[in-house]
Amino acid sequence: MVKHWFVIAFLSCFSCATQAYCIDDWACFEKVEHGKVIEYWLSNNKPYPITSTLDVRTRNLKTEITVKDRYTETRVLGPLERVKILTLQAIDTHRPVRSKEDFYWTPGIENAQHDDSYQYALPYGKRKTFRVVQGFNGGYSHQGASRYAVDFAMPIGTPIHAARGGQxxxxxxxxxxxxxNRNFAKYANFITILHDDGTTGEYYHLQQNGVVPTLGQDIKRGQLIGYSGNTGFSSLPHLHFAVYQAKGFGKYQSIRIMFEK
Incomplete structure (x- = not known):
């Protein structure tokens, strides 16, 4: 989910210098310098909410009320939203100022309030049965952020259905x-569905060309969304399914869920 490379563009105006840093043309921050005053803006270029964090290490810079050497701001940005999140100015105008920025983002709403009583549909066709080969706290790979993921062993090409509706x-x-091998992780095919409570449903290891809907499409519970595969970090053909909650610093955490009986 989290992207780690940057597209860097340099903009200009008559009285300021602006640098814009974007990740996958999705999440961006802008650094606007007016002399020894620096403004930071966050923007979301997509029509879905994201959680974005800007971490700024500084020298000889302060806000109007705070003097620190590090300023961290995490914000939930709505669809296509752009907001100014931080303004810094020189503590001593006779000395140079320094700043170094780190930028992170992840889809969804930070600490979204999940309805723990919600019962998810099994992510495959009715009257079908597939063995769970790794569940909650699985020792092979279900630790940390994926603690509450579930892996269903199934043949490549098995129809996958939405466990919950969303976009x-x-x-x-x-x-x-x-x-x-974890080196294969970047080759996973997947689909991410944003639920109405701000969490995201993740369906991983789909087969090549195995996604049915298009970006932005609204999905109903039980709707066909793709076909299982064996791509990415995968030791056997299976579907990896989990529901995630966004966190700051580009992180996310799976949530304990229940399936309908």
Whole structure:
């Protein structure tokens, strides 16, 4: 989910210098310098909410009320939203100022309030049964952020259905590689659905060209959304499903869920 590379653009105006840093043309921050005053803006270029964090390490800079050497701001940005989150100015105008920025983002709403009583549909067709090969706290890979994920072993090409309705906010289906090594993780095909409570449902290891809906499409519970595969960090053909809650610093955490009986 989290992207780690930057597209950097340099903008200009008559009285200021502006640098804009964007990740996957989705989340951006702008640094606008007016002499020894620096403004920071966050923006979301997509029609879905994101959680974004800007971490600024400084020298000889302060806000109007605070003097620190590090300023951290995490904000939930609505669809296509752009907001100014921080203004810094020189403590001593006769000395140079320094700043170094780190920028992170993840889809969804930070600490979204999940309805723990909600019962999810099994993410495959009715009257079908598939073995769970790794569940909550699975020792192979279900630790940390994926603590509450579930892996269903199933043949490649098995129809996958939405466990909960929402909107498609991210997908990948071009890859055809997979293996039992974390180096294969970047080759996973997947679909991400944003739920109405701000959490996201993640369906991973889909087959190449195995995503049915398009970006932005509204999905109903039980709707066909793709076909299972064996792409990415995967030791056997299976579907990895989990519901995630966004956190600051580009992090996310899976949530304990229940399936309908």
């Amino acid at each position: 498609v906010i991210d997908l990948q289906q071009k890859h055809n590689k997979g293996g039992a």
